[in-house]
Amino acid sequence: MFFHSCASGQGDAFTVEKKECFFKKKYSGSKLLIHYIKDSIRKSTSPYSYGLDDLVQLPDAKKLEIIDQLLKYENDTTTCCLDVIGRGYNGIEGCRGVPKSKRFNIQIDALFMINRLAWPKITELYSCYNVLVDTLTNEEINNDPKKIKLLFQDYRKWYDECKAKGKIDKYFPFNDGRYAWFGQRKSLYPKE
Numbered sequence: 001m002f003f004h005s006c007a008s009g010q011g012d013a014f015t016v017e018k019k020e021c022f023f024k025k026k027y028s029g030s031k032l033l034i035h036y037i038k039d040s041i042r043k044s045t046s047p048y049s050y051g052l053d054d055l056v057q058l059p060d061a062k063k064l065e066i067i068d069q070l071l072k073y074e075n076d077t078t079t080c081c082l083d084v085i086g087r088g089y090n091g092i093e094g095c096r097g098v099p100k101s102k103r104f105n106i107q108i109d110a111l112f113m114i115n116r117l118a119w120p121k122i123t124e125l126y127s128c129y130n131v132l133v134d135t136l137t138n139e140e141i142n143n144d145p146k147k148i149k150l151l152f153q154d155y156r157k158w159y160d161e162c163k164a165k166g167k168i169d170k171y172f173p174f175n176d177g178r179y180a181w182f183g184q185r186k187s188l189y190p191k192e
Helices: 060-073 106-118 145-165
Strands: 004-009 012-023 027-038 041-044 132-134 179-181
Touching: 012 060, 027 060, 027 106, 060 106, 060 145, 106 145, 132 145, 145 179
Parallel strands: none
Antiparallel strands: 004 012, 012 027, 027 041, 132 179
């Protein structure tokens, strides 16, 4: 299955593509890739990593263009080719506990990429694992696309607020509600 979306502006161009992949000779599925042009050079994110190194340096307006494209995967329940592991980027130990979930879908892949773009220096504190939980039942919801879609509504509302302000706030709101990231660590920064 192939889905492609595009955003562009002022010399930079971004496309988000869902591509089939096979990981560690045992995990098959798909992964979202961001293709972009920077200084007339075409680049792509890795299908096996969430580093997003060049993209996390972009100004908020460009990140919001990409985030808008990632939000279009709200209904995509295709299994991601990656497995659930604790992911760190800045040498910060943010992982708490060990989730039961071993896999996740493209919905979660998109949300995890949004977290990495919006909060690149401390994302491992807020969403170290690609696992979502229902805070009322303490159950992992990686296999419940309907509940994940409810979290997408929170992300869409947040995106609309950021777009209206023209910036991404430091406050991380996605561990405050009923559906949150495994570990549910609250934002280090106050709500503006």
